Amino acid sequence: MKKTILIVEDDQSLRILYEKEFSEAGYNILQASSGQEAIDLLSNRPDLIIMDIKMPGMNGMETMGKILSINKSIPIIINSAYSVYKDNFMTWPAKAYVVKSSDLSELKEEVKICLEKN
Amino acid sequence: MEKSDFEIFNSIAHRSNDAIVCLDENDRVIYWDKSAEIIFSIEESEIMGQNFYSIFSPSSKFSRRLKWEDNLLEKWFIKSFEAEGEKEAGDKFAVEFTTMIIKDSDENVLGKTAVIRDITHKKSIEREYEKTISGLSKLHEIGQHLHQAKSRVDLIKVIMFAVTSGKGLRFNRAFILSENKKTKRLEGIVGVGPSDYEDAGRIWNEISETGDDVEILMNQSLKTIRERNIAVNKTVQKLSVSCTKEECILNKSLKDNKVYNIVDGKTDTDFDGSIIKKLETDNFTVIPIKSEISKNYVLIVDNKFSRQNISESDIELLEIFGSEVRLALNNQKLNEKLKSKIVELKKAYHTLSESQQRLLESERLATLGEVVADISHEIRNPLVSIGGFARSLLKSMPENCGDKKYVKIILQEAERLENILKNILDYSKIYKLHKKRIYISDPLQKSLNVFKQNLENKNINVSIEVEKPEKKISVDPAQIMQVFINILRNSIDAMPEGGELSIKLEVLKKYMIIEITDSGVGIDDEKLMNLFRPFYTTKTDGIGLGLSICLKIIENHKGFIKVESKPGKGTSFKIGLPL
Numbered sequence: 001m002k003k004t005i006l007i008v009e010d011d012q013s014l015r016i017l018y019e020k021e022f023s024e025a026g027y028n029i030l031q032a033s034s035g036q037e038a039i040d041l042l043s044n045r046p047d048l049i050i051m052d053i054k055m056p057g058m059n060g061m062e063t064m065g066k067i068l069s070i071n072k073s074i075p076i077i078i079n080s081a082y083s084v085y086k087d088n089f090m091t092w093p094a095k096a097y098v099v100k101s102s103d104l105s106e107l108k109e110e111v112k113i114c115l116e117k118n
Numbered sequence: 119m120e121k122s123d124f125e126i127f128n129s130i131a132h133r134s135n136d137a138i139v140c141l142d143e144n145d146r147v148i149y150w151d152k153s154a155e156i157i158f159s160i161e162e163s164e165i166m167g168q169n170f171y172s173i174f175s176p177s178s179k180f181s182r183r184l185k186w187e188d189n190l191l192e193k194w195f196i197k198s199f200e201a202e203g204e205k206e207a208g209d210k211f212a213v214e215f216t217t218m219i220i221k222d223s224d225e226n227v228l229g230k231t232a233v234i235r236d237i238t239h240k241k242s243i244e245r246e247y248e249k250t251i252s253g254l255s256k257l258h259e260i261g262q263h264l265h266q267a268k269s270r271v272d273l274i275k276v277i278m279f280a281v282t283s284g285k286g287l288r289f290n291r292a293f294i295l296s297e298n299k300k301t302k303r304l305e306g307i308v309g310v311g312p313s314d315y316e317d318a319g320r321i322w323n324e325i326s327e328t329g330d331d332v333e334i335l336m337n338q339s340l341k342t343i344r345e346r347n348i349a350v351n352k353t354v355q356k357l358s359v360s361c362t363k364e365e366c367i368l369n370k371s372l373k374d375n376k377v378y379n380i381v382d383g384k385t386d387t388d389f390d391g392s393i394i395k396k397l398e399t400d401n402f403t404v405i406p407i408k409s410e411i412s413k414n415y416v417l418i419v420d421n422k423f424s425r426q427n428i429s430e431s432d433i434e435l436l437e438i439f440g441s442e443v444r445l446a447l448n449n450q451k452l453n454e455k456l457k458s459k460i461v462e463l464k465k466a467y468h469t470l471s472e473s474q475q476r477l478l479e480s481e482r483l484a485t486l487g488e489v490v491a492d493i494s495h496e497i498r499n500p501l502v503s504i505g506g507f508a509r510s511l512l513k514s515m516p517e518n519c520g521d522k523k524y525v526k527i528i529l530q531e532a533e534r535l536e537n538i539l540k541n542i543l544d545y546s547k548i549y550k551l552h553k554k555r556i557y558i559s560d561p562l563q564k565s566l567n568v569f570k571q572n573l574e575n576k577n578i579n580v581s582i583e584v585e586k587p588e589k590k591i592s593v594d595p596a597q598i599m600q601v602f603i604n605i606l607r608n609s610i611d612a613m614p615e616g617g618e619l620s621i622k623l624e625v626l627k628k629y630m631i632i633e634i635t636d637s638g639v640g641i642d643d644e645k646l647m648n649l650f651r652p653f654y655t656t657k658t659d660g661i662g663l664g665l666s667i668c669l670k671i672i673e674n675h676k677g678f679i680k681v682e683s684k685p686g687k688g689t690s691f692k693i694g695l696p697l
Contacts, residue, residue, distance in 0.1 A: 013503035020510055054495075081498035083543075100498055102505020102532050 003115050004028040006046035008038040008063065009079075010055040014100075018050065021104055022111070035063030042070060048114055050107070051094070053080040061090035068093055075114040079107060137234040141170050143227050157213060157236050159183050159205060170232075182206060200237065212241035246431045253435040256286055257442065264446040270413075271340055273450060277443060278310040278343070279335045281419050287435055289419040289428075290318065293354040293397075295368065297414040302361045304368055304416060306354035308340055311422075313349030318423040356396045357418070365390040368416045371404040377437050378404045379428055403428050405440045412451040415443075494539050501539065505532030544600070544667055551594045551674055558630055558695070559584055559623060561595050565602035569610060577616030585624040591697055597671045598695075604664040605634050605691050612638025612689060629677070629694035640685040649681060 005027045007018050012033070019029045030046055032038040035058030038049065049067065053060035064076050078085070078094040085091050096110040131138045131151045137158070140149035147170050150162045158173060160180060165173070172178040174186055186203040198216040205211060214235040220228045260280040267273040274294060280286040291311025295304045312318035335343070344351045359366050364373075367389035371378050378385045383400035394400045402420035409415075419436070421428060508529035515522045559582075566573070566580065573580060609619055617637035624631050641649065650669040672679050676696050683689040 011499045011503070014499055014506075017503055017506040017510065021506070081495045081502075100502045102502050102509060102529070102536060104506060104509070 002026065002028050003047040004030060004044065005111065006030040006032060006038060006041055006044075006049045008032045008035070008049060008055070008060065009052040010034060011052075014052075018104075021108070025108060027111075034058070035060070035066070038063055039066060039070070042067065046074070047118065048111060049074060049076045050079050050111070051076050053078060053082060053085055053091075061085070061088065064094065065090065075118060077107070077110050077114060135236070137232075137236075139170065139232045139234065141230040141232070143229050145170050145230070148229065153236075154234065157211075157234055200241075202241070211236065211238045213237060246429060249429075250431040250434065253287060253431065254438070257435060257439055260286055260439070261442050261446075264442055265449060267446065267450065270450065272336065273443070273446060274307060274340070275335050275338075275343070277417065278308065280439065281417065281436075282310050283335075285331075287419070287432070287439065290421045290423045291350055291419065293350065293357060293418040295354065295357060295416045295418075297361065297372065297416075299413075304357075304359050304361060304366075304372075306351075306356075306358045307415075308343055308347075309350030309354035310343065310347050311350045313347070315423055317349075353396060353398075357393065363390065367393060367404055368418075371406040372408065372414055372416055375406050375408050377406070377433055377440065379433050380404070381428075398422065401425075401428065403433065403436060405436050407440055407443045407447065409444055409447040409451065411455075412447045415447075417443075490542060494543050497535070498539060501532055501535050505529055505536065508532060541664065541667070551597070553592045553594055555590045555592050556595055557588050557590055558593065558598070558632060559588060561593075561599040562602055562621065562623075562632065565599050565606055568603060569606055572610055573619070576610065576613065578610065578613055579616075579618050581618070581620045583620070583622045583624075588623070589625060589630065589697060591630045591695055593675055593695060594671075597674075601668045601671050601693065602632075602634075604668050605693075607664065609634060609636035609638060609689070609691075612636055612640070617688075625697070626694075628697050630697055632693045632695070633690060634693075635688060635690040637688040640687050641681070641683040641689055642685050646681060646683055650679075 005022055007015060007022075007029060009015050009018065009031075010033050015031050015033070019031065022029055030041055030044055032041050034055055038051075049064075051060045051064055055063075058066075060078060060080065064078070067074065067076065075095045076093070077096045077098060078091055079098050079100055081100045083099045086097050091097060095114050098107045098110055101107075128151075131149075131153075135153055137154035137156075138149065138151045139147060139154050142148050146167050147165045148167075150160075150165050155161055158180075160173065160183070173180045173184060175181065183206045184203050185205075186201060198214065200212060200214050202210065202212045214237045216233045216235075218231045218233075220231060222228050257280075260276065263276045264273065264280070267276050277294060278292050281289045281292040289311075291309065293306065293309040295306045297303075298305050312321050338346075357368070359368060361369055363369055365388070367378055367380070367385070367387075370376075370387060370389060378387070378389075380394075380400065380402050383391065383394055397418070397420060399420050399422040401422075402418055405417040405419070407415040407417060417440070419428075508525050511525050512522065512529060515525060562582075572578075606619075613619070613636055618635075619637075620633075620635045622631075622633040622635075624633075650665050669679060672693060672695070678694045680692040680694075681689065682692070
């Protein structure tokens with residue numbers, strides 16, 4: 001069965017890119033442009049969440065905290081332009097931390113590993 | 119007068135120290151009491167019936183016994199006046215005359231009465247007092263000069279002037295010695311005064327003509343003063359003495375902080391008499407000038423030529439003078455200290471200013487760094503889009519599509535920008551060291567692995583030499599790996615046709631040395647100088663931050679990095695990390 005990935009990213013271009021790439025890789029894609037939208041989409045039961053950190057309103061770390069308190073088993077991969085948040089304990093519950101790059105192979109690899117574990 | 123009245127009168131007159139003299143209407147002496155005999159040294163029998171004024175006459179028989187200073191005959195008509203004279207033996211005396219004219223009830227002049235009081239003592243006290251007052255006012259003036267003296271030498275000149283000049287305390291000669299704490303000796307500095315009587319006379323004449331001014335002395339150097347007063351300066355050198363000689367009056371004076379007045383070779387304490395020979399006089403005064411924070415001095419003054427006694431008031435003035443000098447000395451020292459403190463403060467202020475500037479600059483840079491970081495992050499998202507889509511497009515474009523190469527270029531440029539971004543972000547980060555104790559060969563091997571493909575493709579021979587047993591060192595593994603990667607990248611780029619890459623690990627003194635040598639194109643001197651400068655690059659696709667990042671990381675580890683290179687021969691990087 002096709003797995004569903006929820007992409008939480010405020011940048012529209014990136015959302016389109018990720019949607020294209022991950023669809024082609026064989027996943028169903030859900031998109032959220034903010035933390036709140038992401039929480040609202042939880043009812044669609046995504047298998048994995050790719051979470052950006054810097055977003056207007058609730059940032060990615062807060063959002064992750066809230067989501068995990070609702071459903072602690074959902075794997076979340078942080079995908080941020082910043083590497084500095086790796087030091088922040090709020091990001092540690094994430095299954096992986098991938099710094100944004102135009103080369104999506106690392107992110108794709110982490111997604112594969114996470115989904116295989118589950 | 120009735121005889122009984124006379125007897126009463128006589129008995130009263132006898133009891134008084136004042137002389138009572140009575141004259142008849144012809145100014146002949148009709149009464150001459152005992153006190154008059156004493157004051158005038160003239161017996162009753164000699165003067166009775168004589169004209170009283172004869173004692174004032176320079177041609178009378180009394181003139182040898184009494185020499186009067188003023189023309190007294192003119193003064194006689196004043197009711198009371200003072201007169202000074204000199205007796206036969208040379209003793210000076212002063213008297214006060216009070217005269218009364220005696221008239222009868224019909225206003226006929228019966229005669230005159232004079233009461234004469236010996237005021238010699240009073241006069242001398244007055245003189246001393248005047249001297250003190252004038253001395254004090256002179257001292258006040260001198261005090262101004264003392265406090266205005268700009269240097270130690272100037273102060274000494276003022277002291278010399280003050281005690282010897284007519285405008286000062288008027289001593290014949292003055293000598294000043296200073297205490298040298300190192301050699302523990304009192305050493306003569308300078309002396310001022312005539313060398314003999316002739317010289318004294320000449321100087322006094324000179325001064326009375328030209329007047330003496332403090333400026334004259336102030337404008338002369340010590341050398342000139344010494345040359346003009348050769349004899350006294352020889353003496354002052356002779357006076358130099360070791361501070362351990364307790365019996366020397368100079369040392370005593372300093373130790374007791376007391377002015378010693380030596381009269382006829384004696385003072386109120388025993389002392390070594392050799393100083394009398396050196397000074398060639400047995401009447402002199404020693405004044406100590408003790409300063410808590412500056413040097414100690416000893417001043418000697420004498421009246422060798424004028425032979426004037428140094429009186430009590432002189433001593434008092436000298437004591438006052440001494441304390442003025444002490445004050446001036448202390449003030450000067452404090453001034454000096456203040457000046458040097460001000461210089462220090464100015465320096466400190468400058469350093470502080472500079473530090474402040476640097477801090478502001480670094481804060482600015484920090485903010486700049488933050489700004490750069492923020493901008494870089496803002497740029498990243500769009501870059502990821504551009505590069506990501508280019509990649510995506512490339513995948514779906516068939517090989518023979520003409521536009522494929524253009525899309526490749528889009529991707530290349532995007533990647534290049536990403537690389538630049540990464541370098542900028544790495545550079546502007548504040549490096550937090552996450553140190554671990556590891557074998558340095560570990561990150562070294564890992565970084566070599568990153569370039570494994572390149573090394574093989576470019577025909578580069580790698581040799582590693584590790585000094586056994588290998589020691590662990592405390593480093594941040596990720597950052598050190600970054601250093602190795604940057605250096606290896608450069609080495610590989612320097613050998614486009616292949617070559618030798620040798621790596622050596624050894625311990626030297628307290629450092630772990632990692633030496634990476636290539637046989638590449640080498641670096642010329644100009645590039646070598648600028649090698650670690652940020653944004654300095656000779657490559658077309660670089661931003662020039664790689665090596666400056668290396669330097670930063672190594673500096674954070676408190677290590678060092680050295681480069682040696684010869685164009686055409688190769689380059690060697692030596693990294694030292696503390697054990």
